[in-house]
Amino acid sequence: MAPYEIRDMTLKELRETRKAMVSWEYYKALKKLSPEKQQESKILLADIVYAIEEMRTAELQNIREKLLLNEPELVAGSESLDKALQNLKKIESVIAAATNFLSVVGRVIKLVG
């Protein structure tokens, strides 16, 4: 893929995850988790929202190489996150897949505020 396509794919995945994480299905599943896990999910959502803005505004020329370097893992991470989002009842799989995807995104853009 061209760098801009990798960026667009990543942004789309982050936006879909953001939406799924505030859905009714996700909310129901979240309530069944321990307080620690619920906290983890809430921090994750804030990180995803932050990543969306950072990815949206990052200049392509500054992240081009990193996008290309991490393309295989971004694609694999996106596919596995897509799969996890199909079944929000398995919320721990969603959290794990989103955390993994975000950690790859963090290799492309700086995610620490």
Added chain:
Amino acid sequence: MIALTETTAITAVDANSQTLLYSRGNLSEGIREDNYQKLTVSLNALLEELHAFQEHTLLLKTYFRNLSRLAESDTPDSISGQTERLVSEIQNLGGQLEKAESVKKYIRPAVKLIVANYKHKALEEELRKRAHVLERELELQSAYLKALAEGLISDAEYLKEMKQTKNISSYIERGPLDEKWTKERRELLTSKRSTDILDTATMAADNLKTTFEALIENKIKPGDFETLFSDIDAILALVEIARSHS
């Protein structure tokens, strides 16, 4: 146009604030502060970009009003001097907006323009000098509107999903229902599909270019150029609908 950018800014800030509220929960003060800082910083780039776009639009409007005056003026030299300065400012801002990655993918190649013969020679000269520059700046407006619609819809859908979850949970879970519950549910269920809004916004944005080309071909008068911006009003109306239902 101004309303569009303000709506986009408000929706983006709301989506950001709702995330802060939603993720606040039982987090420690340290984590809350961290989240607050991160999410606030992340909005600044967008807000600065929107401000530049507003300025770009206002300058373009002023330029086309000057063009209209030029077509009726007996002393066109002073107006020509003003248009030159305006175009230079428009290009400076355009250069900033062009850098936005979300915009680049929507920018189409330049169109070859052939300026028609006008009775008013000062107007014809102005168009011959600057039509190619204006074509690029209007293309940028069109591209930016498309990118804006994309981000706005994503933020609006996110906010809608959040409101929907809140609406369902307040019905299902124990406790008294808010008196606004019925109204909120109706708004959520009857809101316009966001893809329709995107299609209409894209079409209206493309009309910017078509109207300009009609001017170049002497098919409309510069005084009629306000119609170019009325296309944007159509987007505004839809964006307002999207926002009120998000």
